[in-house]
Structure formats: structure tokens, C-alpha cells
Amino acid sequence: MPTKPVKIINNADVYSMTIYTGIIMKMIRGLKYHRKKDLAYYHAKLMYDYWKELHEDKEEYIIVPVPMHKTREKQRGYNHMNLIAQEFAKLSGYEINTNLIYRTKNTTPQYALSKEERESNLKNAFGINTKNIKLLRGKKILILDDIITTGTTISEMVSTLRSADYHVVKAFTASCSEFNIN
Template sequence: MPLVFDHPGESLCVKCLATRPVHDGVRAAVRYDDLSALIAMRLKYGTRLGLARLIAEHLQKYIADCPDDAVIVPVPLHRSRLWSRGFNQSVLIGRELARNSGMQMDQDVLVRTKVTPPLRGMSGKQRRKTVNNAFALRPDAQKRLAGRPVVLVDDVYTSGSTSNACARLLKKAGANQVLVFCWARVISDSENL
């Protein structure tokens, strides 16, 4: 099992110091490596749906960082990808987190409006361009999120492009904080200094 990856307190990586992300922090269960990638891929493409429970169990310790009124929002899939895959891995993880914590989950406040190619292998710049305008809010999003903290759930955090695109919209809807919870986080060489 991979080791838990933790940064104490409010520490920021070099990249985040240079360009502040839109979200308010990332909580990753593990560092992205061969084993964590295999687990993420088996959940996403291998229909090993039980892995969502394992991932949620590893993220559970971060629930203490969340205000009591926080709402879990999974990163959405485009309906065509959801139809072909049959499930959204972020929804499965979010559902397990909600079940274990008693937090509310709102899985359709955000929608993916643009079909995007898989981001795997793209640079940060390519990822930002690809997810630009790929998401939208439901018309009643402000009523659902105004003044509330959000836990945005995704499987892997690579460049932050997806989470920043989602966080921007969630904050536009009135969310007062967006924390990103993910299974694995890619740590760049600049973060290893």
C-alpha cells in the first residue's frame, strides 16, 4: 500500500506559490506512483468499483478538516463518457465519503458540457486549454451552494486544471471554500526540492 502523502498545515508547492490555485487546498491520500496509478486505472477502466470504498477510507481522515456544513461535489463526467463507462468514479468515491461521514453529496450541481479527450499525458498548458469551458453550473447552483464549503472529489490530481475549472464555477455559485479530495496527487520535481 502506498504511503500517505501529507504536507503540514498550509504549506504550498513552488508552483502554487507562483500562481495561487482557485481551490483552497488539496488533500491526497497517496502520492501518484505506479501502484496508486494502477488502483486509479482499475477503478476507472477496470470496473473494480469496490476500490472506491478503499479510496474513501483513505480520504476519511481529512473530513476533520471540513466544516460541518460542507457538501461533497464529485467532478462530473460528460454524459457520453458516463454512458459508455456506466459510472463516474468520482461519484462512487464521493458517495462512500458521504456515507462514512454523514456529509451531504450533490452530484449534479456541476455538469460537464464539453466532451474532452483523456488528459493523461498532456502538459499543464494543454490540460488547461482542454478543460476550458468544459464545465457548467446547474441553474439552481447558487441556491444549493451559497455560503457553503465544498469538498470537490476527483480520482487523481495532476496539474490542477480540472479542479481549478470546477472550483472557479463553484465559487461563482457562492461556495465559500473549495477543498479538493483525491486518491493520488502527482508531485512534480519542483515540489521535491
């Protein structure tokens, strides 16, 4: 099991459990697009088991799932990453905060965009909830996401968190595109 990050983005270590293919791809699509909410537990369990092996040091993190814009979340009925993060928090004992960072704009879905289009699409797409800043300052943040392709989402989230003086930030994704492996 590799203990080094798959990537370093914006000075944040990024870990991915597997390549976006096969069963993981089906699980992500089922949870995300076909309302199979029960998959959140299994998704989180696989991620947690992998994370445990990576991090035997038992550091504590605050889990921050990638947020959806409120319009898209209302259309879908839920944020699939919040569901996974809640299950991951139960398994790990980590604290979870789904309100620390939020979407400031309803962006175009990333899957069909080029790297440059993704960067433009997500520029200034996240904001910090100032009510949480004092409570969480100095804590280690673990961003959770389903897939990393170009790294733009994580890069923007890390920049937003760092602008609010959160310096120890890591990211963990269930999967990555094949070209993201070092």
C-alpha cells in the same frame, strides 16, 4: 500528518492523500478502467481516514465529485468519482451533490496532454446546475478527485463554482503527481 494543503489553486486549498504510485495507482486504474467498482469503498475509506486527521475541526462540507461528460459516463457505465464520493459521504456524514456542477463538453482525456493543452482542453468545460444554487449557497464545498497533475481540472471547477458565488471551496484528491508537492 501534514495539515496544510499540498497546493493552493485559484485560492482554494488542495489536499492530496499520497503520491500517484504503487497501490493507489493500481486502485485508481482498477476502478477507472477495469470496472472494479468494489474498490470505491476502499478508496473512500483511505481518503476519509486521511481527511479526518487533517481536519479535526469537524467542519461540514458538501461533497462535489469531479463530473464526467454524459457521453463518457455512458461509455464507461459509471463515474468512478461519484462512487468514491458516495462512499466518502457515508463515512463522513457529509452531504453529497453530484448535480451541482456538470461537464459542458466532452473533453479529451487529460493524461497525455501538456499543461497548456490541459488548460485549453478544460476551458469552459464546466457549468453550474442553477436548480441547486439557492439550496447550496453559503455552504462549504469539497471537490473530490482521484489525481491532481497540473491542477487544471480543480482550477476550472473552482472558477465555475466561484462564478456562482460559492466562495469556500476546498479540494481533496486521492493522489498527486510527484512534482505537485510543495
